[in-house]
Structure formats: C-alpha cells, structure tokens
Amino acid sequence: MISTSTSAELAGTLDERSREIFRALVESYMDSGDPLGSRSLSRMLPMSLSPASIRNVMSDLEELGLIYAPHVSAGRLPTQKGLRFFVDAFMQVGNLQPEMRENIERQVRPEDPSRPVETLLTEASQMLSGMTRGAGLVIAAKQDTMIRHIEFIRLDPVRALVVLVGGNDQVENRVMQLPEGVTAGQLTEAANFLNAHLAGRTLSEVRSELERISEEVRNELDVLSRDLVERGLAVWAGTEDKGAARLIVRGRGNLLDGLTAGDELDRLRMLFDELERKESLVELMTLAEQGPGVRIFIGSENKLFSLSGSSLIVAPWRDAEDKVVGAVGIIGPTRLNYARIVPMVDYTAQLVSRLVRN
Incomplete structure (x- = not known):
C-alpha cells in the first residue's frame, strides 16, 4: 500500500498534463475496464494534445509504475499501484445526496422493529449489491445467546x-x-x-x-x-464456536458480469473459495476493527482476497456499547467506482449501527 506521504510526493512529480491524462485513463478503466489508447485519450482530455504527446506522457507514467500495457500495441491500464495512487491523491468523496440516503434507508430500515437482526443484515447486503457492481457483504460477530x-x-x-x-x-x-x-x-x-x-x-x-x-x-x-x-x-x-461469525454475501452473480473464460473466471472461483473459509471471517473482522471508518483494499493489498485480485471496501458497525461487532462492505473487481461506493458503505454501516442499537 502506498503511504499518504509517498502519494503526495508522487503527485508532486506530475505536471497538469500528466495528471489529466492519468485521471482520464483511470476513470475510463473504472467505467469500462478496457485499455485506453492515445487516440481515444486525445478526444477525452480538456486540453488539446496530439496522440504522440500523449504517448510520451504515458511512457513516463509507465516508468513510474502507474500504468501498464496488458498486450503489445494495446492501450494502457492502471496498475494496482496506480489505482492506489488515484484513490489517495485524486479521488474526492462527497456526502451522499438526500435521495440516496432515503433509498438506502427504505431498503434497510425495518417495517417491523422486532424482526431478527439477521433479516436486517441480509437486506443491507442485498441493498449494497444492488447499488454497486460488486457483491454486498455483511459480517456479524457471533453473539453469546441470552x-x-x-x-x-x-x-x-x-x-x-x-x-x-x-x-x-x-x-x-x-x-x-x-x-x-x-x-x-x-x-x-x-x-x-x-x-x-x-x-x-x-x-x-x-x-x-x-x-x-x-x-x-x-x-x-x-x-x-x-x-x-x-x-x-x-x-x-x-x-458454540468462539470467534465464529456470520457472513452474508449477496450479489455474487454481479461479479460474473463481463468476465470471459480463462484467468478471470479462475480468479473468481478463488474468491468464492476464499469467502467460504472460516478464517476469512476472522480476518474481515480484524480489518474492520483496525480503523474507525471506511477502508479500501485494492488487489494484493488485502491478503485475504489477494489470489483473486479483488478489491474490498469495508466499514465497521457497532453495538450500543460502541464495540465493533461486524462490518459491511463491497467485494468486487479493482475497477470499482470507489468515490461512489465509499460513502454508500459508510452510511450503511452507520445505519446498521443505529438500527441494531434500537
């Protein structure tokens, strides 16, 4: 994971032209997942640059390890380092619009306050899946039964x-x-x-x-x-299984969208296998407890899903004693729309905390 200071230093080495080209390339990747060439980039930029000039900049970005060519004579894609740099240095996360908050609350808030917590968590997972490109994930620590x-x-x-x-x-x-x-x-x-x-x-x-x-x-x-x-x-x-937890995953089928046979499907199978391991639950809880807010893990930054090359956006939810008792999040490809999903995950975690406390 690139440190904040390293990201700042790296951002300082890029001029405005390089920053715009890099931003456009990453945003295009998050939208389509396809490599982007210099001619396509020239039509997207707010400034007038020739394909040759763009190729020179892309060569510099490649030397910095921020982009790469998946095939000879292909366009460029951001590397994992490039995605982390984009998230740290370029991404702007705003507050959810009121209509989005209402949408989340409408899908998660219980009509019957006495319904089981399991139902609430399942609906939160389903909601996150439906509003993103990934699989919605909710984890709850096993509670000692009263x-x-x-x-x-x-x-x-x-x-x-x-x-x-x-x-x-x-x-x-x-x-x-x-x-x-x-x-x-x-x-x-x-x-x-x-x-x-x-x-x-x-x-x-x-x-x-x-x-x-x-x-x-x-x-x-x-x-x-x-x-x-x-x-x-x-x-x-x-x-009783001490340290056990419940894992609810909805929308796994979303991860199949756009995949072709071969390596991508193999990586997806690895992800599903990793989700079934009990050790995954403990590690997910550990990740949630390590920070007060939303955390983003891209590809191999997250050892839990490193084999499948997936990204994880996760935030903790808490009980009435402000103790972390679970997490909500999204698992998906590295081209997730992080700026859009982060505030959704954050607000859902806060909403689940409030509802569980009532």
Whole structure:
C-alpha cells in the first residue's frame, strides 16, 4: 500500500498534463475496464494534445509504475499501484445526496422493529449489491445467546431435544443424549430449575452462575436432574464456536458480469473459495476493527482476497456499547467506482449501527 506521504510526493512529480491524462485513463478503466489508447485519450482530455504527446506522457507514467500495457500495441491500464495512487491523491468523496440516503434507508430500515437482526443484515447486503457492481457483504460477530426460556422434549428413551428461546424470540434446538433411567418428571424439573434461576442470562453467564450456586443445585435436584442440567448446557457449549461469525454475501452473480473464460473466471472461483473459509471471517473482522471508518483494499493489498485480485471496501458497525461487532462492505473487481461506493458503505454501516442499537 502506498503511504499518504509517498502519494503526495508522487503527485508532486506530475505536471497538469500528466495528471489529466492519468485521471482520464483511470476513470475510463473504472467505467469500462478496457485499455485506453492515445487516440481515444486525445478526444477525452480538456486540453488539446496530439496522440504522440500523449504517448510520451504515458511512457513516463509507465516508468513510474502507474500504468501498464496488458498486450503489445494495446492501450494502457492502471496498475494496482496506480489505482492506489488515484484513490489517495485524486479521488474526492462527497456526502451522499438526500435521495440516496432515503433509498438506502427504505431498503434497510425495518417495517417491523422486532424482526431478527439477521433479516436486517441480509437486506443491507442485498441493498449494497444492488447499488454497486460488486457483491454486498455483511459480517456479524457471533453473539453469546441470552436465554429467555429452556425446555427439554423427549424424542425417544435415550434422546431429548433441548429448545432454547433467546433474545428477539429466536429459537434454536439441539439434540442431547439422556442419562439412563431419566423420567418425564425429571426432564420437567431440570427445565423448571434452569428457567427459575438462569433466565435472562447469556450461556456463559449461566455456566458461571451454576458454579456459584453448585451447593443449591445439589440440594434442590436429584442426581439425574442435575445430570440433565449439565448435559443440557454442555450440548450448547460444545457447539458454540468462539470467534465464529456470520457472513452474508449477496450479489455474487454481479461479479460474473463481463468476465470471459480463462484467468478471470479462475480468479473468481478463488474468491468464492476464499469467502467460504472460516478464517476469512476472522480476518474481515480484524480489518474492520483496525480503523474507525471506511477502508479500501485494492488487489494484493488485502491478503485475504489477494489470489483473486479483488478489491474490498469495508466499514465497521457497532453495538450500543460502541464495540465493533461486524462490518459491511463491497467485494468486487479493482475497477470499482470507489468515490461512489465509499460513502454508500459508510452510511450503511452507520445505519446498521443505529438500527441494531434500537
């Protein structure tokens, strides 16, 4: 990644003519993805320059590592270094227009305030995908479930279903093995004990509380009922994945637009494979936590998607305690319209933070 000081120094070496040619070439690439030649550039510039003069400037830009020719006698494309330089030195990011804010809020803001957070996040991902050329991405750190109600339902002599009702009335089920000889009354007794003593706590708080009141547990419950309580919590603890997160990606098909067979499709397959890795979630959360606002990673600057050569624009969203608990963003080709997408991602992250806190 080019540092801010390096970008400033590099910008100082370019005269007005070089800057205009470079800007036009990058903006054309972001619009079409095609190489641009000197004749085409001469018709786009605000100044009158011959193709020969433009070729001389392009040669200088190529020596600086800002542009390159993908094929012999082809036009030029910006390099990854050139794109980073453009983002740092040329790109101007303004505020979203009121109608764009309203559009985002209309697609993400819930009509039903009690709907699950998962639905909100899915709609945010879908919205970002629909408004950009990339795939919308939302990540949420796994939250420790708060218990509102717990119930044991016998399935057969040796198995029972543990039903856990959490915040926002979310229901999750696990199957557990029953201790030998347990009765229906003991199943009810164990569930009643948990609901009376532990409702309103998270799973981690429940385990701590059980340790604290261990003597009370022994006095109130018989051996089999105590075993049921421990097994019921153990089956949840055993399936919890510390550091796990939910990843919601919408609009992957957008990334297929304009691709041809060969290297580009191979890179896209790599991107999809990378998105499926659990390590990706941890790294995405780390990226989001490293800065207060929107971060842009172009190509290999982002080791997570470096193999596929994709760009990532990501911003954190926060809970009521101002803790980073997730991220929203866009993954796409390096020719994303960064100036347009950055404020969209930023505003979406702020909106998700507000809605989750309510």
